[in-house]
Amino acid sequence: MATIVLLGKLADLADAPSIALPLPRSAGLDWEGLKAALPTPLAEALDDPRVRVAVNGALLPDKMKLQANAGDEIALLPPVSGG
Amino acid sequence: MATIVLLGKLADLADAPSIALPLPRSAGLDWEGLKAALPTPLAEALDDPRVRVAVNGALLPDKMKLQANAGDEIALLPPVSGG
Amino acid sequence: MRHIRLAHQMFIPGTLIGPFTQANPGLGGVCTFVGEVRYDQGVEALELTHYEPLTLPGMHELADRAFARFDLMGLLMVHRVGLMRPGEPIVCVSAAALHRRDCIDAVDFCMDHLKSAAWFWKREKRGGQWHWIEPRAQDAADLARWQG
């Protein structure tokens, strides 16, 4: 299992702040695999180049090269608006 | 009589924050007349173009065109350093 | 003196600045910015979410960059997360330095980065409905001032 954490409006697209993604211990998860496993509106939103991805708290320089495994926390980060 | 108010380091040159300048009620005072009536080091300091002059609280656009009379307050204002 | 934290509850900026100023003896100037939730048309509440593994480390990295870029004695950054009402403070940034230019510019720099390069997401409640706040072009322009 991997945990998908959804920030900002991405959480609305899944109606939840996180998703538990079943993932066999031996199998890896790549970018296309992640998108295929998510609800379609959320998967489509991830194509926005401003959406960043972090695995276990580390930002990926290139989200397309995602390589995650069971036990990982994958955060999906839309454009920020703080202050 | 006219009152000369000396600000900043100009007060040091006269050893006083102000000078009472005898001036007949009928006589006027121009820029050269003012300088002639002041101690030499002070008169020389006034030539610094950064020194401004106010008469009765109003800044003169051109101090060389000073026209003062008995009863006036003439302020001599060296470069400022506030804040 | 460095004081960087997330506030999960309402905070009073005035109670931060006195101790911060005292903690930087010999300073020539201290500049402070406080941002509050505006009473915008019909805004009932504002919520800031963050991503814990990135947000506070990101604020510390921002502080590192401010210390590297400006001649600072101290830097305070307190940022609210959670649910806020109009009038409540969202963010307080304060910088202490020998000279005014460094502390004013450091506050400006930190605010521009907190606004559009820190890991916060903001939504507003209007008419009982929540609306996510999108980043504004002005925020990107403000940020660009510090690049290059």
Add this chain to the structure above:
Amino acid sequence: MRHIRLAHQMFIPGTLIGPFTQANPGLGGVCTFVGEVRYDQGVEALELTHYEPLTLPGMHELADRAFARFDLMGLLMVHRVGLMRPGEPIVCVSAAALHRRDCIDAVDFCMDHLKSAAWFWKREKRGGQWHWIEPRAQDAADLARWQG
């Protein structure tokens, strides 16, 4: 809300900012700069003199220009005159606005003008001797940023 005055005695900036913020309900941000007498090499005291007929009217004109130039809700300027010791506040400028850029820039603008275009003269006492502080080239450069 406009609060402009000369302070002839020591003041506590923290006691000004709370009431100033309260007096501008609906603000989005408030920026405050406080300048203090630095503990510079052997400085025992600092004295600021001013010319009453020009100084306060000049501060009000400066406030007019800040209100014309920036979108402000409130502006506070309190400037000490007289004898001060290291660690005492000299000046406090605070600006309240809907948006952060206006209030930060207004404080920056007012400080640059108070520093080199307001009617104050400063001298320091070192080793028992008073020395007048000359304007610095940096001050003129800071001021020039706002021209044209």
